[in-house]
Amino acid sequence: xxxxxxxxxxxxxxxxxxxxxxxxxxxxxxxxxxxxxxxxxxxxxxxxxxxxxxxxxxxxxxxxxxxxxxxxxxxxxxxxxxxxxxxxxxxxxxxxxxxxxxxxxxxxxxxxxxxxxxxxxxxxxxxxxxxxxxxxxxxxxxxxxxxxxxxxxxxxxxxxxxxxxxxxxxxxxxxxxxxxxxxxxxxxxxxxxxxxxxxxxxxxxxxxxxxxxxxxxxxxxxxxxxxxxxxxxxxxxxxxxxxxxxxxxxxxxxxxxxxxxxxxxxxxxxxxxxxxxxxxxxxxxxxxxxxxxxxxxxxxxxxxxxxxxxxxxxxxxxxxxxxxxxxxxxxxxxxxxxxxxxxx
Amino acid sequence: xxxxxxxxxxxxxxxxxxxxxxxxxxxxxxxxxxxxxxxxxxxxxxxxxxxxxxxxxxxxxxxxxxxxxxxxxxxxxxxxxxxxxxxxxxxxxxxxxxxxxxxxxxxxxxxxxxxxxxxxxxx
Amino acid sequence: xxxxxxxxxxxxxxxxxxxxxxxxxxxxxxxxxxxxxxxxxxxxxxxxxxxxxxxxxxxxxxxxxxxxxxxxxxxxxxxxxxxxxxxxxxxxxxxxxxxxxxxxxxxxxxxxxxxxxxxxxxxxxxxxxxxxxxxxxxxxxxxxxxxxxxxxxxxxxxxxxxxxxxxxx
Numbered sequence: 001x002x003x004x005x006x007x008x009x010x011x012x013x014x015x016x017x018x019x020x021x022x023x024x025x026x027x028x029x030x031x032x033x034x035x036x037x038x039x040x041x042x043x044x045x046x047x048x049x050x051x052x053x054x055x056x057x058x059x060x061x062x063x064x065x066x067x068x069x070x071x072x073x074x075x076x077x078x079x080x081x082x083x084x085x086x087x088x089x090x091x092x093x094x095x096x097x098x099x100x101x102x103x104x105x106x107x108x109x110x111x112x113x114x115x116x117x118x119x120x121x122x123x124x125x126x127x128x129x130x131x132x133x134x135x136x137x138x139x140x141x142x143x144x145x146x147x148x149x150x151x152x153x154x155x156x157x158x159x160x161x162x163x164x165x166x167x168x169x170x171x172x173x174x175x176x177x178x179x180x181x182x183x184x185x186x187x188x189x190x191x192x193x194x195x196x197x198x199x200x201x202x203x204x205x206x207x208x209x210x211x212x213x214x215x216x217x218x219x220x221x222x223x224x225x226x227x228x229x230x231x232x233x234x235x236x237x238x239x240x241x242x243x244x245x246x247x248x249x250x251x252x253x254x255x256x257x258x259x260x261x262x263x264x265x266x267x268x269x270x271x272x273x274x275x276x277x278x279x280x281x282x283x284x285x286x287x288x289x290x291x292x293x294x295x296x297x298x299x300x301x302x303x304x305x306x307x308x309x310x311x312x313x314x315x316x317x318x319x320x321x322x323x324x325x326x327x328x329x330x331x332x333x334x335x336x337x338x339x340x341x342x343x344x
Numbered sequence: 345x346x347x348x349x350x351x352x353x354x355x356x357x358x359x360x361x362x363x364x365x366x367x368x369x370x371x372x373x374x375x376x377x378x379x380x381x382x383x384x385x386x387x388x389x390x391x392x393x394x395x396x397x398x399x400x401x402x403x404x405x406x407x408x409x410x411x412x413x414x415x416x417x418x419x420x421x422x423x424x425x426x427x428x429x430x431x432x433x434x435x436x437x438x439x440x441x442x443x444x445x446x447x448x449x450x451x452x453x454x455x456x457x458x459x460x461x462x463x464x465x466x467x
Numbered sequence: 468x469x470x471x472x473x474x475x476x477x478x479x480x481x482x483x484x485x486x487x488x489x490x491x492x493x494x495x496x497x498x499x500x501x502x503x504x505x506x507x508x509x510x511x512x513x514x515x516x517x518x519x520x521x522x523x524x525x526x527x528x529x530x531x532x533x534x535x536x537x538x539x540x541x542x543x544x545x546x547x548x549x550x551x552x553x554x555x556x557x558x559x560x561x562x563x564x565x566x567x568x569x570x571x572x573x574x575x576x577x578x579x580x581x582x583x584x585x586x587x588x589x590x591x592x593x594x595x596x597x598x599x600x601x602x603x604x605x606x607x608x609x610x611x612x613x614x615x616x617x618x619x620x621x622x623x624x625x626x627x628x629x630x631x632x633x634x635x636x
Binding site (some may be wrong): 014018023025030071072073075077078079080088091092095099102122123124130150151153156167168170171175178181182185187235241244315316319320327328334335339341342 | 423
């Protein structure tokens, strides 16, 4: 009986393994969010010459969990004139798209165990990076819907501004990535990493790296491009009317996007899980995963560092900077790269 | 079903999406169940720094945003054209390079026109 | 197996399309339309046309629908309770003609589909639908339409600016 079940399931083993892997990765991603919140608050504390949260648990690690529990028990106010369905849909869209985007990110070398080849990713499709851009561009609708459904002047204005900012910087993001894609000749993120075995792309495409990083910071709505939260002008932008856990969901989405964006930059420009100069043994999957995590960790720290260093940029400057400086530069980088590729 | 190895990958994405959906729905439902509910007339009014709003969030907003969205569509189509070109560039060779430079040149004219006409200004 | 994926997606697409038409609020219509675009992308993936599926999401669901949303936000089209829709006199002929056009296209599609021999599906190459394959055919066989498209985009860009820019010089 059991044998026949096993025989029947045998061809589908990879499906079951993949599904289990997907669930594990989802749990891992979600549990890294509170850690990132903690990291940000501790680092910000240090940058501002104070301690940051250090009371709950060791080093204050329990703080984000305590906070999220508190938010869960808060009343979530939905004001009368709001469009109820869309009001609930907006934070859901933000978190959903943020999580699903991560499914295309590989974060380690594939390894073999029990005759099963296991890749360190949820899915590996041949349109790789375009799929990442496609899903993450859906995240805009969370912000648009939040602005539209709240029936609040600040929300509407904030929603408009944030979405205009996001679409403007999406262009630069796409154009800057093209340089790397040209070098590799593939959209598959795993192949892009494999092509960087000896030299990371940051040395070949320094301008593209800088452009991609700036656009990435703007895409994730982080300081100095955190116009959505320009509290001096817009109270709290598109999430003015949100409270309790729904409010926290917007931030959950933002932190997941931070992780995804840092991972994407690591994959495209920093050589993913390849380590340079210092040799790292494979040890099944631990070595490459560690290298990858360290790179992502450093990028996340830089994101937090940027937040505590730069003042918020003015909105008109933000838009003209995106359209008049970043887009032409990205185009120039693309043209120069293509000439090099064809000639050599 | 055609034997496309990519199909199982999409299945994994679907599994991941279901997990994401469960998480999102779980958070929303939990917070709705656990949170207290004491609505009051003050709470259910749109926030306006303490002033009771006299009208709905009406009024018209700058058309600039719509212009940006239109320009975005066009540039986005352009960028998307470049992806298959970038992937196949080493096979297309010099001919492909000239094609794309012509394409970029024509759109460059439009870009310069918009810049000159003040379409990228934010005033 | 293929149909098991196709039918739910297609059914959802049809339901969403009906929502687009019958929804009272413009926002609701727009959201349904986004869902519809995503369903179409799903259908394309089922046909192994990966790149086209991505285009469907990036261009239609990601860019064009953002413009729709912006217009809704800018005009504050909250609900249309106090707006009575009626067609203009001159539009009746146009509407009827467009209807016939759509019927004709549908007839052609259905007749092609029915005349095809489904027991012997056409052989397709291994790399069908991949981005590299699209790139190769787009930049060799179809290079003229591609360059003409750039002129179309140029016209569109100038048109968009002229329409939206209120204080021209």
